Amino acid sequence: xKTHTEYLVFNTEEKIQFVxxxxxxxxxxxxxxxKDGMVLVNPMHITAAVIVNDNEGGLIQDYIANLxxxxxxxxxxxxxxGEDNAAAHIWRQLMAHQVVLPITDGKLDFGPWEQVFYCExxxxxxxxxxxxxxxx
Amino acid sequence: xKTHTEYLVFNTEEKIQFVxxxxxxxxxxxxxxxKDGMVLVNPMHITAAVIVNDNEGGLIQDYIANLxxxxxxxxxxxxxxGEDNAAAHIWRQLMAHQVVLPITDGKLDFGPWEQVFYCExxxxxxxxxxxxxxxx
Amino acid sequence: xKTHTEYLVFNTEEKIQFVxxxxxxxxxxxxxxxKDGMVLVNPMHITAAVIVNDNEGGLIQDYIANLxxxxxxxxxxxxxxGEDNAAAHIWRQLMAHQVVLPITDGKLDFGPWEQVFYCExxxxxxxxxxxxxxxx
Numbered sequence: 481x482k483t484h485t486e487y488l489v490f491n492t493e494e495k496i497q498f499v500x501x502x503x504x505x506x507x508x509x510x511x512x513x514x515k516d517g518m519v520l521v522n523p524m525h526i527t528a529a530v531i532v533n534d535n536e537g538g539l540i541q542d543y544i545a546n547l548x549x550x551x552x553x554x555x556x557x558x559x560x561x562g563e564d565n566a567a568a569h570i571w572r573q574l575m576a577h578q579v580v581l582p583i584t585d586g587k588l589d590f591g592p593w594e595q596v597f598y599c600e601x602x603x604x605x606x607x608x609x610x611x612x613x614x615x616x
Numbered sequence: 617x618k619t620h621t622e623y624l625v626f627n628t629e630e631k632i633q634f635v636x637x638x639x640x641x642x643x644x645x646x647x648x649x650x651k652d653g654m655v656l657v658n659p660m661h662i663t664a665a666v667i668v669n670d671n672e673g674g675l676i677q678d679y680i681a682n683l684x685x686x687x688x689x690x691x692x693x694x695x696x697x698g699e700d701n702a703a704a705h706i707w708r709q710l711m712a713h714q715v716v717l718p719i720t721d722g723k724l725d726f727g728p729w730e731q732v733f734y735c736e737x738x739x740x741x742x743x744x745x746x747x748x749x750x751x752x
Numbered sequence: 753x754k755t756h757t758e759y760l761v762f763n764t765e766e767k768i769q770f771v772x773x774x775x776x777x778x779x780x781x782x783x784x785x786x787k788d789g790m791v792l793v794n795p796m797h798i799t800a801a802v803i804v805n806d807n808e809g810g811l812i813q814d815y816i817a818n819l820x821x822x823x824x825x826x827x828x829x830x831x832x833x834g835e836d837n838a839a840a841h842i843w844r845q846l847m848a849h850q851v852v853l854p855i856t857d858g859k860l861d862f863g864p865w866e867q868v869f870y871c872e873x874x875x876x877x878x879x880x881x882x883x884x885x886x887x888x
Binding site: 533541550 | 617619621654656658659660661662686687693694695696697702705706709710712713714716744746748750
């Protein structure tokens with residue numbers, strides 16, 4: 481059994497921003513030498529999510545608009561005492577926060593449209609995403 | 617360490633449909649020979665989800681009605697230029713899109729009511745679900 | 753490759769309650785002897801979730817208030833024939849139901865604010881959460 485760990489660092493310019501990271505995960509898988517297994521991609525901060533979805537700009541706008549509609553960023557929250565990011569904590573759960581991706585023949589075993597995104601919901605600060613590969 | 621990979625194919629008659637797949641996952645686990653480990657069940661398309669929940673028809677209706685209430689399928693979306701499935705992309709995130717299931721003594725280590733479902737949100741097309749077993 | 757399995761039991765006093773379980777997961781990881789790998793934390797019941805988020809009481813109130821706003825517990829549901837917990841089934845999906853956590857150097861590989869919570873949405877009954885560690 482092999483394992484491999486990497487930490488990706490993000491410091492987005494926008495408060496709310498989607499960053500496509502498929503190639504960075506592919507590189508980690510290649511470095512790991514794992515031919516068959518899984519890779520966990522997990523934000524180490526709780527106002528961000530990692531998701532798999534379509535690389536289409538209109539859809540990314542739709543995601544953000546619908547999160548904003550369901551849980552408005554500027555509404556009143558108990559958490560927002562000296563903070564303003566309560567909605568970011570909630571959004572990251574609604575977006576399902578983390579992914580585990582399959583590796584087959586040394587590559588991400590993806591369908592034609594699967595792309596990995598880091599979803600920043602409280603940017604302008606340094607954030608890390610852990611990539612953990614296990615397999616053989 | 618052992619691994620085993622299968623691809624389940626779905627082509628539902630309905631646009632929106634839940635398909636129970638517990639036995640198909642159990643069969644993949646049995647074929648794998650893994651006695652202790654995990655199985656990842658991951659849609660390879662981004663308008664579908666795999667979930668664990670109750671096999672009760674009323675509840676499935678409730679899931680769909682509430683997704684429809686929160687993010688209506690026929691509302692206006694930026695993504696829907698030549699497409700009509702933006703809501704399906706969003707629904708699959710709200711439903712948490714994928715599962716990782718525990719294997720103990722060669723079987724899914726489930727509570728009494730846990731059942732695995734493929735949730736199709738844009739059906740009538742060929743879709744694949746990847747099943748990846750790892751363990752020993 | 754090593755594996756280790758534990759079953760945590762919950763019987764909350766409140767119908768809806770968040771229970772912090774970070775230390776219990778850390779203890780399971782330590783017992784496993786796994787230095788590098790992953791731990792799956794999975795409710796064995798379908799009206800509960802396990803999440804990673806901030807240990808801040810105001811935020812927990814915000815989570816519950818927003819779930820209640822999006823999918824009211826006391827609304828009418830098809831599932832609620834002799835039951836009253838349809839919303840709990842839906843909430844657990846919106847909260848993303850389960851986590852897979854990274855293990856490095858024999859410990860949870862967490863950022864500064866990551867804490868594990870069991871989220872009970874239909875309490876006062878015995879519930880189990882499975883903890884499955886794999887790695888080496």
